Amino acid sequence: MAFVDLEGVVRPGIGKGVAKRLRAAQQIPAIVYGGSGAPVPVAVKQKDLAALLVAQGRGNVIVHLSLAGGDGGAARTVLLKEVQIDPVRGGVLHADFLEISLERKIKVEVPLELDGVPVGKAKGGLVEWHLREVAVECLPLAIPQAIRVDISALDLGDALHVRDLPVPEGVRVLGDGGRAVVAVTAPAAEEEAAPAVAEAAPAEPEVLTKREGKEEAAAAAPAEEKGKKEPEKKVREPEKKGKE
DSSP states (O other), X not given: OEEEEEEEEEOSOOSHHHHHHHHHTTEEEEEEESSSSOOEEEEEEHHHHHHHHHHHTTSOEEEEEEEESSTTOSEEEEEEEEEEEOTTTOOEEEEEEEEOOTTSOEEEEEEEEEESOOGGGGGTOEEEEOOSEEEEEEOGGGOOSOEEXXXXXXXXXXXXXXXXXXXXXXXXXXXXXXXXXXXXXOOOOOXXXXXXXXXXXXXXXXXXXXXXXXXXXXXXXXXXXXXXXXXXXXXXXXXXXXXX
């Protein structure tokens, strides 16, 4: 378990005005709660808190917080539980410290780390990491930095659950034991595309010439119509003139 020493002061007052003046002086307003007494408003140096956040990123850190000034001044054992970040500028606005006892069990979140390459991945399987951290209960000095999980034996269709996590002695994992931590799934089978049946294209209307149209009409005429003869044209012969 990692330990960090941090110095702070008890704040003489609270409120937005006090907090604004502290930040202008490169200090971060904070609160210490969870002890036998009332919560204590404190302030810590901005650079010291930044270093603590870096250490906290690698796992839980027990902090020896030395406080000066005020009735709440003394050394306290705490955990950094929460920080408030400025959504615009990105700086830290406020910090929360939980006072703990090294003799009393606490509940904390512990990160999960995966080791190895699943055998199912070589067969085309997909590794799905569902759970990145888990809640545990233990004494502060027994808090693991991380829980390392060997996933090299996972084959296609296999999964590792919360109940399968290897935890040190004295550490109890909380939550649903049946929840999947990591799984190796087979790739989705590609659906064979059904052969597309080509639809018969509608016939385009024929464009007939004038002559072809007449021939078509004649061919389609009824037989009786075809049998009729056109009336003979009478030719009038010229009259013969008599002899003079």
